[in-house]
Structures are given as structure tokens and as C-alpha cells.
Amino acid sequence: MSATATPLIAMAPARRASAGLWSNALYRLRRDRLTLAAATTLTVLVVLSILAPLLAEHVFDRSFEQQDLLKTYHPPTLDPPAYLLGGDELGRSQVVRLLYGGQVSLFVGFVAAFMNLTIGIGLGLISGYFRGPVDDVITWFITTLNSIPIIFLLIIITTLFAPGALTLTIIIGLLFWTGITNFVRGQTFALREREFILAARTIGAASWRIMFRHVLPNILPLIFVLLAIDIGTIILAESALSYLGLGIVPPTPSWGNMLSNASTYFSRAWWLVVSPGATIFLTVLCLYLIGDGLRDALDPRLKGAS
Amino acid sequence: MEVSELRTYILRRVVYAIPTLLGISVIVFLITHLSPGDPVRLYTFGALNVTEEDIQALRAHYGLDQPLPIQYIDWLLKAVRGDFGSSLQYNRPALGLLLERTPNTLILAFAALALQLVIGVPLGVLAALKRGTWIDGVVRVIGVVGHAIPAFWIGLLLILAVSVSLRFLPSQGVLTVGKDVWDIGDRARHLIMPAFVLALAGIANYSRYLRTETLDVINQDYIRTAHSKGLRARTVMYVHALRNALIPMVTALGGLLAALVSGALVIEQVFTWPGVGQFTYAAARSKDYPVIMAGVMVASVLLVLSYLIRDIAYAMVDPRIKVP
Helix, strand or coil, rough: CHHHHHHHHHHCCCCCCCCCCHHHHHHHHHCCHHHHHHHHHHHHHHHHHHCCCHHHHHHHHCCCCCCCCHCCCCCCCCHHHHHHCCCCCCCEHHHHHHHHHHHHHHHHHHHHHHHHHHHHHHHHHHHHHHHHHHHHHHHHHHHHHHHCHHHHHHHHHHHCCCCHHHHHHHHHHHCCCCCCCHHHHHHHHHCCHHHHHHHHHHHCHHHHHHHHHHHHHHHHHHHHHHHHHHHHHHHHHHHHHHCCCCCCCCCCCCHHHHHHHHHHHHCCCHHHHHHHHHHHHHHHHHHHHHHHHHHHHHHHHHHHCC | CCHHHHHHHHHHHHHHHHHHHHHHHHHHHHHHHCCCCCCCHHHHCCCCCCHHHHHHHHHHHCCCCCCCCCCHHHHHHHHCCCCCCCCCCCCCCCHHHHHHHHHHHHHHHHHHHHHHHHHHHHHHHHHEEECCCCCHHHHHHHHHHHHHHCHHHHHHHHHHHHHCCCCCCCCCCCCCHHHHHHHCCHHHHHHHHHHHHHHHHHHHHHHHHHHHHHHHCCCCCHHHHHHCCCHHHHHHHHHHHHHHHHCCCCHHHHHHHHHHHHEEEEEEECCCCHHHHHHHHHHHHHHHHHHHHHHHHHHHHHHHHHHHHHHHHHHCCCCCCCCC
């Protein structure tokens, strides 16, 4: 064993003193060009969406519902800039609608993901720490929830309750947490047998203190990886729902419902189909790449694993 | 694993599926019955000669005046016998309408699964064997892109390019109107695009998965042993490495089937493919409650069955698995 281990250690040049987990991760991230590019692109998309009202007023000179029936199906052009990505069937500016749609889609993605995270961590810690009947009930519930095809579940809920953007966010936030719970539960199972947990218990720490102060900090880094992927998955689900006409309902634009609108007219105006889909794709791709990059940075042993 | 042990294992898994199905039925029932709006008032709305007594009588007739748990047990006892009530739109049993469409969904799902295996597995193995080359790079890009791309959008683009512009493949349905029901060629032409679009995420999954597994296996001692005893590289690859790399793939199968059943709904809608998902969606749009509930139950049963098949397949393929 030692014969193989020694040269490996000698091969790794000691460039810098090893510091904490986060500073090590940051050190690796700064060298990961792909992840940096993804993070930059995502930041630009988020900032542009937040600035949508300003850009609409000062750059494009159009509000998102402003129609121009003389310019229906206007092909993409630089002049006027409002038709940068073309105009739709009512002569509305596609680029302005895309920016406003970003506000909705990104809001749903980020807020619902944080709800998932809260539920996922809470239930995962409880399930993994207390085990026994509590764990059985939570596991049964997760198995059950996972056995209903998620789109079908979303469809009955959205049909019967006809939610707005905020309600839809809450519904998705209450449904997509099972993956995070399973991960946290598994990690907690392993961690609770470790010596430092035993030590904490010996000095009389309360269960909640052990869960949140001792177990959670050890799982937290990899949870950020799951969070990035979760946001991407939610944005995809929301776009599919809105495309079906069950998510965000017009006139509020979202990337999904812009596509359902466009699919009606696409033989006349292909550009209406291309831009919303490409934006969804770009956003989700960035999120997944950030997830992958974060995982590699936090735990280089996992590099290249799926 | 002994045959008798395997039988016990299968039996146990089947029994475990029961509480899951019960849980699903409770969730579906509660969501449907807690939603705002009284169905009786909805359907008598605008009728002039309906009195308050008539409404009460109708509620009693449909059992809606009973407490919720009683209503649930009533519904469950009927559902177990396949009676989900009649479609409000077609006035025919909801389950029958859905079962007529189940083969279409299964054809689509299995065609997609076949494409995933035929494209995804070789891509992953190839990437592992050519590690670090441009081939590896391309496969890794496919692995991320396949997940991040909205499948229904690719469907729309394909319709735009292949059906509208090139007029090469049909964009909707399972069969050209007027063609013979057994015209396999025509059916295949309808199947290609939806199956490919549905397969995208799985192709990405398999290529990532097989790349990792193959890399893992070719670094094992027994592969070195096989090489050193003079076997040809090809034999080592196919007989020793690939067989072992494929074992854990069976576990990925369940999750992929889940994605297929779930994803099929949107893809069926894009390509107007008359399956369970498309029909349930249409029912949802016209608030046809019996069909919605039956549709969710049928899709869930398909899913529970596929998990069951996965676990049994895993137990049969991997001799190391312990019967819990």
C-alpha cells in the first residue's frame, strides 16, 4: 500500500498551503474557465431580467404589452432595436417580452428551489438522525410522491386550482424536494455514527443542536450543487407547464408560454420559436454547468463522475 | 440467488407496492376533492328549474353529502374494480378510454428506451475508451446538453425543420388518415421524431453513466489479469469489461422509465400523439374529473410497475444483492 501511496503524494506539488474547504474550492473554481463562463452568463441573464423595466423604457422604448398591428410578424432587425428578436402576432417586441418572461421564470426557479431546500434539509436531517418510525413514514411518503409522474401531478393541481405565478412557485416548492431529502438523509445516516457526533451527544447537546450545528455544516457544501441543478430542473418544468397553458398564463409573459404562443404561428415566424427556447436552454445549461463545476471544486475525487 | 429466494424477493416487492399505491390514491383523491368549486353546482349552473332540494338530492345521489373518508373508501372500492366513473365528455367509462390509449404511450416509451440504449451506451463506452480525446469531449457535452435542453422545444424545432420546411416526416398522430392500420412503415415514420425527442435526456444519462462505469471497470485488477493472460483486447473489452459495466445500469432504468412516463405527456402534446398523457391533458383542460383521476392512477401504476421490474431485474442480474 505505502509503496503506491508515496509517489502519488510526492507527485502533487505543494503550490500553496491547504486552507479550509471553501477557500480550497474557491481556488479550484478560479481555474475552472467553463464554470466561470457559466456563472458570468447566468449573472448577465439575471441582471438583464431584473433591469427589464428600465431597458424596456430607455433602450427598446416599448412596454411588454404594447402592440403594433402594422408590424405583426416583424422579422428580427437592428432598427428599431425593439425588434431585435422580431415581433409577434400582435407586433409586440419579442426581446422585451423575453426580458419580462425572465423575471417570472427565474423568480419561480430560485424561490421554489429555496423552498425545496428548506423542506429537503429539514426532513432529511430528521429522517436520518432519528431513524425508526419517523424515518419509515418520511421514506414512505417520498416513495409515494416519486411514484406519481410529476407532470401528471402538476397537471391535476394546476387544472383544479388555476394558480398565479406565486401559487405556482409554492406548489413546485412543495413538490420537488424529494431528491434533496434523500441526499441529506443518506449523509446524515453516515455522519451520525462518527466520533464527533458521539462527543457532542456525550456533553449533552440537544438533538436539534447536533443536527443543525454538527451534521448540517458537513453536508452543506454539496447541497449547493443540488440547489443549482434543482433550479434548472424547476425552470424546465415551469416552461413545460406554461407551454401546456397550465403554468404562467398570458398576458404575463414567461419563457414557456411564449413558446406555446409561438407554436401556433411558427410557420409564419420561426424566430418566435427560437429565442424563448434558446434562452431556457442557455439558463438551464449554465445552472447545470455551475452545479458540475461546484461539485468538482468541492470534492475533486468525484471529478468526471456522473 | 436461489430461485425460491428470488420468488420471496419478488413477492415482498409486490406487497411493498400496495401502500405506495394507496398513498397515491389518497393524494389524488384529496387534491381533487379539496379543490374549490362544487361539481353539482357547476353542472347545474344556469339551469332555471333546479331548486335547492334538487341540488341536495343530486349531492346525495353522487354521495357528495357523505363525510370525506366515507367518500374516499367508496371511491377506492370502485377504483379497485376498475370503476373510475364515466367521462363527463364522452359518457363512457374513464378507465376504458385510457386503456385504449395505453398501447400508444407504451410504444412511444419503449421506442425511446431502445433509442437511448442504442445511442447512449456506445457513446459512453466510446468516450471512456478514448478518454481525453475530442470524442470524449463531444460525448461529455452531449451528457450535459441533453439534460438542459427543453425536449418539447427540440420537438417544435424538428417539426419546423423536418415537417414544415422539408416535408419529410409527419408532425402529428400515429398513422396517416386513410392508411391501413397495419402499415408499419407509416407508423414508423410517425414514431421517429417523438421517440427521438423523448429519448434525449436518457441518451445524455446513459452516455454519462456508461462513461463513468467503463472507466471504473477498466481500471480493475481482473481486467489487467485478462490482458496479461494474453486475451485479445476486443475479448477483454466485450466479455470482461462491458458486461460488468452494464450491471449497475439496470438501476438507472427505473429513473429513466419515470422520466419517460412523465416526459411523454408533454411530447405527446407536441406531436398530438394519442396516448395516456395527451388524453389526460385534454381531460384536464375540459375539467373531466373522472378521466383526470383515472389518468393519474394509470400513469402511476405504469411507474410503480416499472420500478418493480427494475428491482427484480437488478436482483436477477447482480448475484451480490442481498434479499432484505
